[in-house]
Amino acid sequence: MRELAAAGWTVVALARREDRLRELTESVGAAGSYVVCDLTDEASTQRAVEEILRGGAVKALVNCAGGAIGKDPVAEASLDDWRAMYELNVLGTLRITQKLLSTLKQAPDGGTVLIVSSTAGIEPYEGGAGYCASKSAERIMARVLRLEQIGEPLRVIDIAPGLVKTEEFSVKRFGGDSSRAAAVYEGVPDPLRAEDIAQAARWALDQPDRIDVDSIVVRPRAEGSYTKLYRETR
Template sequence: MSTHRPRAVVTGASSGIGAATVRRLCAEGWDVVAVARRADRLAGLAAETGAEPFPADLTSADDVARLAEHCDATGGLTSLVNVAGGALGLDPVATADVEDWRWMYEINVLGTLRVTQALLPLIVASGRGDVVVVTSTAAIGPYEGGGGYTAAKHAERMLATTLRLELIGQPVRVIDVEPGAVATQEFALVRFGGDAERAAKVYEGYQPLEADDVADVIAFALTRPHHVNLDTIVVRPRAQVSNTQTARG
């Protein structure tokens, strides 16, 4: 396929970092396939940006296979940006809900594995491929109440790191982007079961990152000359010096 106009699949594209990444890559002149479960939101994003909407559930092997077949039939693929993920609860290990942990592993780890496996042959065949995995600073450090999420994100980071080793000599970059606190529309709301007041407190007293900040970092990494690989990028708000320490004014 032609390398003059790169083409990316962005997962988790219906909101937050995923939607911001779609907007940014489209503005950079990329062809983008925007993937998420919510077709209505994808349709709005497509109308705004010119991206191609592709409703799919990444926990469904059939949906992921359909995505791969579509990309193959419509011009191939250079890049995959794995954004889809999420957290549930903030309970200690001693009392955590096993089903919450199962969901976090399914969406953060197995969802990323499924879509990466399905699209990797196209990415390699492009001759200038990229696999971006948006993990979290939870992938490099623990915090109280975060056992399930940090476990899943550590696993997702190891997926990316191992893939990079296994692709040695192939024309594919593997890029791990690890954001700290990002005030997106839904992340904290999902984590706290829709409790808007509790979600808002997470970001009180300091300026957190916004989705556009992370999309900017992703686009920067993807648009470097292809021999340049930004293996791991940790991006936090200035006020957050670790997963457990944030200066609140």
């Protein structure tokens, strides 16, 4: 939100936690507002879309909600964890995209659907089957939507980040275990930050409407792939 607002966009943020939304929108001033919304809930998402549309036309949709839960092998993985990841990462993205698709195509010079997926959708790894599968589904969704909308005034962009250090992603994945979460980034020089992905999204959105940036893969310099990660030793 901050990156887009600074670039001149008017941004409406959707998320479940109102305290975080309020803090975020206050930091960008008049360019930002929010609607409390649970993308895994049909009624909540429908209410949010209706409120957004009352404010006028929509030029772009940035799908960045998502997360990983657990890192168990397939033989021991929790069905509930997989279900939760699919509900948010895949079906939540599908739900909000479907509801805004027609209005996006009515925007001047066309609109954009941008999906923040993950390199996990490109390179599966042990312990990550559920998350990798959900992010692969998001990437496929973006690609198929792009093909299906050829000739329509719509751009479809997929941004796949690699190792990004945020305050919540790994903590949530490991059920609040901060030591396991910290170990993910231990010794890695300069992992990506959320702001790096926001800048990539802003750049892609700010290209002329005739240009569709189909896919961007963003990794820290220290990460060649999920299994090729440089860590400094002390």
